Amino acid sequence: MSQFFPFPATLNLANLVEEFFQQLTNGLAVGGIYALIALGYTMVYGVLKLINFAHGDLFTYGAYLGLTLLTSLALTDRLGFALGVLVLALMVMGLVAVLGAILERAAYRPLRQSPRLSAVVSALGASIFLQNTLMLIYGARFQVYPENILPATTLNIFGLYLPLMRVLIVLASVLMMVALYLFIQKTKIGTAIRAAAIDQDAARLMGIDVNRVIMLVFLVGPALGGVAGLMVGLYYGQINFTMGWVYGMKAFTAAILGGIGNIPGAMVGGLLLGVIEALGAAYISIAWKDAIAFCVLILILIVRPTGLLGERVADKV
Secondary structure: OOOOOOOOOOOOHHHHHHHHHHHHHHHHHHHHHHHHHHHHHHHHHHHHOOOOOOHHHHHHHHHHHHHHHHHHHOHHHHHOHHHHHHHHHHHHHHHHHHHHHHHHHHHHHHHOOOOHHHHHHHHHHHHHHHHHHHHHHHOOOOEEOOHHHOOOOEEEEOOEEEEHHHHHHHHHHHHHHHHHHHHHHHOHHHHHHHHHHHOHHHHHHOOOOHHHHHHHHHHHHHHHHHHHHHHHHHHHOEEOOOHHHHHHHHHHHHHHHHOOOOHHHHHHHHHHHHHHHHHHHHHOOHHHHHHHHHHHHHHHHHHOOOOOOOOOOOOOO
């Protein structure tokens, strides 16, 4: 019984509350990473009605590029931890954004007028190509981030002691998600993206360059996925060339949970999935955390088939 419910023999309310909030913040950190990756899926689907199966591999490239830049440029030694990590994140986002633009131009744009299945096959082929290229460059072994770059600092937040890296990941994820939401809702470029998602032909008649909009989507989405890969490397300390498949499936699940094509839905779905996994691993069994998360997904979709916030797919009239 203790295997599934690992409670201490002597229950202490204060310890239980602290343990709960520890797991909650851990779930929010992981969920923030899921949400950042899920935004890439949901943005591409919203505009092209296409699932970009190579998006998880772009996330992995972010983790590996972060490791390469971190070890070769020694940014944290030269600039300090805070500024060094910020510059590192911006560099990773820029490089992965360029990879996303190249992917769109090479694998998706030539098939835009083809049957949708052709684009899906192209996405799967691009995923295999990116994953094997990464393996050939870095090798099949796990790569380890340097330990000395992260200050072993614990923050006291209302009596709760939290690792600095966990707090930074939660804050950075939330800030980037809010910034993306405001960008989509409050700017002219965001209005163009929303117009292209509703009806590309009508958007063209209104003078919107749909090709540029799609290219922008493939810049922003991979950039967010790339910085999520960097977060995973900094948080867990090791990365592998196949991790894009696992995180990609989790993020895709989060996008469906919140409502595919719905940007706020991807945010909510990612955070919720991370919290469910963390609490399930802590209070039931770590071996069952994935099963618990998917069971919750199935139950939610039975009640709301379009996800928590609804699927954003406009009907042409």
